[in-house]
Amino acid sequence: MSDENKIDYWNVLYSKDYFFGSGPTKLAKLAYSIIKDKPIKKILEIGCGQGRDAIYFSQNRYDVEAFDISENAIKFVNNIKQILGLTNLNAFIHDVEKPLPYSPEYFDFVYSNLALQFFDLNILDKVFQNVSKLMKKNSLFFFSTKKKGDKYYKSGNKVTDDAFEYKGITRYFFDSAVLKNLLSNHFEIVKIDSDMHTNLDSSTSVWWKILVKKI
Numbered sequence: 001m002s003d004e005n006k007i008d009y010w011n012v013l014y015s016k017d018y019f020f021g022s023g024p025t026k027l028a029k030l031a032y033s034i035i036k037d038k039p040i041k042k043i044l045e046i047g048c049g050q051g052r053d054a055i056y057f058s059q060n061r062y063d064v065e066a067f068d069i070s071e072n073a074i075k076f077v078n079n080i081k082q083i084l085g086l087t088n089l090n091a092f093i094h095d096v097e098k099p100l101p102y103s104p105e106y107f108d109f110v111y112s113n114l115a116l117q118f119f120d121l122n123i124l125d126k127v128f129q130n131v132s133k134l135m136k137k138n139s140l141f142f143f144s145t146k147k148k149g150d151k152y153y154k155s156g157n158k159v160t161d162d163a164f165e166y167k168g169i170t171r172y173f174f175d176s177a178v179l180k181n182l183l184s185n186h187f188e189i190v191k192i193d194s195d196m197h198t199n200l201d202s203s204t205s206v207w208w209k210i211l212v213k214k215i
Helices: 003-013 026-035 052-059 071-084 121-134 176-183
Strands: 042-046 063-068 089-093 107-113 135-146 157-160 163-166 169-172 188-198 204-213
Touching (some): 026 135, 042 052, 052 089, 052 107, 063 071, 071 089, 121 135, 176 188, 176 204
Antiparallel strands (some): 157 163
């Protein structure tokens, strides 16, 4: 699938308001419980979608920089931002595969909810390298990504043992050992855990919850 087709896919999906729901996600609430007592000011969110978590963090008085590849998603975030008067939220269009326009050691906390499941190990390595450069020493990066057993695992066309293409979008389902090996090149691993959710159609969503530290 070309980059243009991928962007079209997400723009169509995010043409519907609150496509994935409203209010903070379970992961965002957990993230807040991790950082609320720490001296954190600047947060970066990778792949913010329609901004439900970025809005939540900004409402809790953090300065939030949030991006997504979808123009429609960012338009939606900025509309909500204006309605709520969130001057501490900056949402912009950006491709996570490209370097971000910030000085080194800029962020106190980096967050991403299920946005990194769409990249192979080579791209993830570049993303982690770029993110690490922007993080202050001893700052945290908390993210989720799909794991085997999820409703999309083995759905659609098999690309590799760890990847399946469904409706033109490839998702990757890496084992924890693979992710640990990759992450250890850039971070100190604090914790890797898993979580799940039963959907309205009785299918199951399963994901890794990963917390790492910039050393």
